[in-house]
Amino acid sequence: MSWYSVIYTRARQFKSQNLILGTLVQWSFYVCVLIELSVLSLSSFVYYYITGRLIANDIQASCYMVFYGWITFMMLWAYFRVITASPMRVPKEYEMDETTDAKLRAVTPFNPQGRPMLDSSTELQITTQRQIMDEFAAARGITMVEVDVQGRLRYCYECRSIKPDRSHHCSSCGFCAVRFDHHCPYLNSCVAAHNYKFFVLFLLYLEMWLIWNVISAIQAITHYFMAYEANKHLDWIVPLCCLFVLQFLSSIWPLGELLRYHWQLISLNETTCEQAKIPNIRGDPKANYDIGRWKNIEIVMGWSLWLVPVRTSISDGFHHPINYVSPISGDTVVRVTVATADTDGTRTSPAVTPLP
Known part of the structure; x- marks a missing residue:
């Protein structure tokens, strides 16, 4: 379990004991979103107020502003779709009834912390577990192709449900998500089937936004040193140069590498989880x-x-x-x-x- 998953889990436990304070704690996880929007606002201010002034040609500057506004709009559109898309949880028909769940737990070994130890199951327990889950799936008319190494259907003991193919439990969100990819603490959102396209588009438009900032800054900085004295308008050139360095580095790593990685996943029809653990298809x-x-x-x-x-x-x-x-x-x-x-x-x- 990652460090942020531990924080999310403890926040849910605290909310179950204190609803109001627990809700406020969970809302505080959007602090990364607020920081990101603040940085975006600052960068946009620098672009319109400084970069636009340092581009000599007014027509060219106007075209730059329009294109910058379009990229920013598309990026924000994808960004809000990522964080506001409703989570695609595993449906109720995959959830076991209490009686069947109790039978399954009775033949499953657990560690002292209450976590299932499936690898410690005996041959008899494995056979019984497989039989219980197969009978439940058949009764519900559920068909899955993914199984574990022992041929058992994948079962979530926290959500008490059979996992559909390519679904995984998100320990940060506390539920099983359909076609789960990963949880992003910087967006405070689970990235899965419901918003994966929006997430990739956000990365794409953010990368374009950074590259356009870098290209415009190069032209603006060049014009500044050609048209102004070295000590004139330092309040313009200093913040512009600082943002140029940060945006140039960010466009290469981590954002550029992250976009390349997810494009590779899409091309192979894989998820981040599946790259870490290859699915076993019966x-x-x-x-x-x-x-x-x-x-x-x-x-x-x-x-x-x-x-x-x-x-x-x-x-x-x-x-x-x-x-x-x-x-x-x-x-x-x-x-x-x-x-x-x-x-x-x-x-x-x-x-x-x-x-x-």
């Missing part, structure tokens, strides 16, 4: 969700309006096309480009191509 442990770069991009960004912070995803977060790659008899290998899994784990293959 029927083929080598299977993955990578169905080709452009199809992967469409799953997250939709068919159109990729650069607009509106919901366009073609995925509901629960059903995912799977790329199966598994050996069969002899040396022959088959690759299923797009497939789904039946309730018993067998594969339905609309397109199968033999490989040498």
